[in-house]
Amino acid sequence: MNTGTKDHAELAGIFNKDEDRVNWHDETLWWIRAKRDKIVHQLPEWEALRETASKIKFNVLGNMDTYLMEFEAAAKANGVTVHWAADAKEHNEIVHKLIAEQGVTQMVKSKSMLTEECHLNEYLATHGIEVIDSDLGERIVQLAGEPPSHIVLPCIHKKKEEIGDLFHMHLGTPSNMADPQFLTETARGSLRETFLTRKVALTGVNFAVAETGEFVVCTNEGNADMGAHLAKVHIACMGIEKLIPKREHLGVFLRLLTRSATGQPQTTYSSHFAKPRAGQEMHIVLVDNGRSVQLGREDFRNSLKCIRCGACMNTCPVYRRSGGHSYHTAVAGPIGSILAPNLDMKKYADLPFASTLCGSCSNVCPVKIDIHDQLYKWRQVLVKEGYAPTGKKIAMQVMAKTLASPTMYHAAGKMGRLTIKYAPFAVSNKLNPWYKERDMPSAPKESFGEWYAKNRK
Amino acid sequence: MSSREKILAAVGQNKIKEEMPIPDIAPFEQIAYDDPIAQYETVLGNIGGKAHRVKSYEDIKAILAEKYDGRTQRVISLLPDLVDITSTGSVYEVNPEAHQLADVELAVIGAHFGVAENGSVWVTEELLGHRAVPFICQHLAAVISADQIIDTMHRAYIRIADGKYGFGTFIAGPSKTADIEQSLVLGAHGPRSMTVFIME
Numbered sequence: 280m281n282t283g284t285k286d287h288a289e290l291a292g293i294f295n296k297d298e299d300r301v302n303w304h305d306e307t308l309w310w311i312r313a314k315r316d317k318i319v320h321q322l323p324e325w326e327a328l329r330e331t332a333s334k335i336k337f338n339v340l341g342n343m344d345t346y347l348m349e350f351e352a353a354a355k356a357n358g359v360t361v362h363w364a365a366d367a368k369e370h371n372e373i374v375h376k377l378i379a380e381q382g383v384t385q386m387v388k389s390k391s392m393l394t395e396e397c398h399l400n401e402y403l404a405t406h407g408i409e410v411i412d413s414d415l416g417e418r419i420v421q422l423a424g425e426p427p428s429h430i431v432l433p434c435i436h437k438k439k440e441e442i443g444d445l446f447h448m449h450l451g452t453p454s455n456m457a458d459p460q461f462l463t464e465t466a467r468g469s470l471r472e473t474f475l476t477r478k479v480a481l482t483g484v485n486f487a488v489a490e491t492g493e494f495v496v497c498t499n500e501g502n503a504d505m506g507a508h509l510a511k512v513h514i515a516c517m518g519i520e521k522l523i524p525k526r527e528h529l530g531v532f533l534r535l536l537t538r539s540a541t542g543q544p545q546t547t548y549s550s551h552f553a554k555p556r557a558g559q560e561m562h563i564v565l566v567d568n569g570r571s572v573q574l575g576r577e578d579f580r581n582s583l584k585c586i587r588c589g590a591c592m593n594t595c596p597v598y599r600r601s602g603g604h605s606y607h608t609a610v611a612g613p614i615g616s617i618l619a620p621n622l623d624m625k626k627y628a629d630l631p632f633a634s635t636l637c638g639s640c641s642n643v644c645p646v647k648i649d650i651h652d653q654l655y656k657w658r659q660v661l662v663k664e665g666y667a668p669t670g671k672k673i674a675m676q677v678m679a680k681t682l683a684s685p686t687m688y689h690a691a692g693k694m695g696r697l698t699i700k701y702a703p704f705a706v707s708n709k710l711n712p713w714y715k716e717r718d719m720p721s722a723p724k725e726s727f728g729e730w731y732a733k734n735r736k
Numbered sequence: 737m738s739s740r741e742k743i744l745a746a747v748g749q750n751k752i753k754e755e756m757p758i759p760d761i762a763p764f765e766q767i768a769y770d771d772p773i774a775q776y777e778t779v780l781g782n783i784g785g786k787a788h789r790v791k792s793y794e795d796i797k798a799i800l801a802e803k804y805d806g807r808t809q810r811v812i813s814l815l816p817d818l819v820d821i822t823s824t825g826s827v828y829e830v831n832p833e834a835h836q837l838a839d840v841e842l843a844v845i846g847a848h849f850g851v852a853e854n855g856s857v858w859v860t861e862e863l864l865g866h867r868a869v870p871f872i873c874q875h876l877a878a879v880i881s882a883d884q885i886i887d888t889m890h891r892a893y894i895r896i897a898d899g900k901y902g903f904g905t906f907i908a909g910p911s912k913t914a915d916i917e918q919s920l921v922l923g924a925h926g927p928r929s930m931t932v933f934i935m936e
Contacts, residue, residue: 324764331761331764334756334759335759337756340752341753341756343747348744363740365739414915415924416913416915433915434915434916437917439917439919459916459921460921463913463923464923467923475835499912499913501924504867505872519743519747526893526897527893527897528761530764530892531764533889534853534888545854545856545908547908548906548911551903552903555902556866556867556902557832558832567742567746571743571746572746574746574752
């Protein structure tokens with residue numbers, strides 16, 4: 280496939296080797312999807328909320344420059360320093376500079392998919408800065424030397440025994456200890472030490488309010504707050520699409536976010552940061568990194584409405600059975616497959632094809648992004664731009680010739696039916712990609728054409 | 737051209753030209769529960785917290801005394817009415833160095849109001865002494881007035897409206913995680929328990 284080094288189907292193939300794990304992964308995510316359904320059905324106004332959220336975000340996409348300036352002015356008036364980063368490189372440099380200014384080489388960070396997108400940890404590591412991720416799931420994948428496989432549940436692909444082994448190796452827990460309560464307690468102790476000793480803390484941003492210049496960070500663990508309130512410097516990194524117009528709109532989005540994400544009524548902590556506390560520095564880094572380009576792509580700009588709840592991943596039959604790492608991008612799953620080709624069409628040309636286009640993602644999306652339509656549209660753009668996989672290109676040419684000639688079409692159909700009937704091994708083998716993870720159908724005795732010729736009156 | 741100008745120019749050029757007014761959210765503000773206090777108690781219980789209806793501060797002291805001892809554990813209170821149970825016998829004195837809070841076993845705070853739909857309380861830093869207080873303590877207790885339980889987040893933001901704060905947060909239950917095979921564990925980094933006293 281024409282995607283350089285990595286490809287979703289190949290990477291999914293690796294994940295699919297362990298069938299028990301695939302089934303377990305599938306069931307776990309479906310369980311979360313079911314929790315989402317249960318809590319969503321308790322709100323009769325759910326559909327109206329989704330519609331409203333989508334329209335608010337539409338308004339944001341039409342006034343983003345104004346809102347950005349309004350936010351900047353309000354934040355500055357609150358005593359916050361505002362930085363602008365055109366791309367990942369500039370973002371990383373700004374963060375590094377802020378850490379270096381403090382004369383420290385360590386930093387504690389709570390979850391931010393934006394910093395994953397920018398590969399901040401790797402960048403800082405090459406400059407001698409140690410980053411400790413404080414979200415438990417992120418800490419676990421960090422110890423494993425892996426990226427998160429899910430934006431809300433970073434280590435959803437890991438079994439507790441594997442986590443036990445990691446903790447045994449890095450945090451000195453007894454071997455073969457896999458009790459979640461015990462492991463969490465160990466991480467709590469270790470990370471508390473980190474929180475108490477770091478001068479710089481970085482957090483992501485869930486929502487930023489243009490009207491007031493404040494931003495909201497949502498966590499269940501309280502790790503963002505532990506980091507930010509104990510550190511001398513708080514750096515918050517946000518994509519420019521995270522803006523909403525007014526504080527009152529938080530009511531709409533906070534009601535949607537966690538219900539969609541984990542089936543909870545709200546995260547444990549929804550923290551509103553407006554001003555630095557006495558003696559503290561607060562910085563906001565506003566990051567574009569391709570977002571303004573996506574804004575200009577009419578077919579794909581709706582993807583910027585995304586509030587990163589992960590509902591589309593939890594419901595996606597492909598994500599659930601292929602694992603987050605098969606998407607080889609920071610944001611996996613259906614929404615990630617729309618966002619990634621915007622950044623690099625060549626590198627991520629495989630992702631819009633990693634979907635059944637069943638529409639389940641669009642149905643659960645709390646801001647009503649037309650996810651499966653956009654995936655379909657990306658496929659067309661990618662083929663037109665010449666990024667279609669070679670195999671698919673040849674197959675399409677053969678298909679076009681066959682469908683253009685009735686004689687060839689009938690002959691091919693007959694040959695297919697005979698092959699499946701008398702030589703099933705010719706199609707049911709590893710060389711046929713359609714045979715992977717599914718059985719081939721049995722062939723009908725005759726085609727519709729043959730039946731019609733016989734039965735027409 | 738600075739990155740700021742570059743980004744603003746690109747955004748300005750590429751933004752949606754079609755007008756979409758901000759939708760009216762007033763209809764959501766009408767949503768109400770028959771019994772918001774009962775709803776609050778149920779939801780708080782579901783998310784791992786505990787609600788107590790009390791008549792006086794004496795009731796609160798009695799309940800807390802069953803579990804915490806200010807003489808042997810560090811107990812702090814931001815509420816003058818509950819200083820009897822604290823380790824110092826006085827209201828927590830704000831110390832800008834939050835690290836000295838690391839050994840707090842129980843912190844008692846007041847809250848502006850509770851939200852029935854999600855079991856949370858809204859607090860701002862003036863109620864906390866230090867922003868770190870409700871996160872760094874091992875156990876957290878909050879006191880709200882029964883008539884300050886409001887129905888939904890929409891109404892919560894009507895209450896907050898143009899309020900000025902440096903930091904404010906909705907706290908819904910104890911700190912928790914389910915990152916290890918989706919097993920729910922209470923007490924991830926912050927408090928292991930959250931008790932809300934509803935003063936009638």
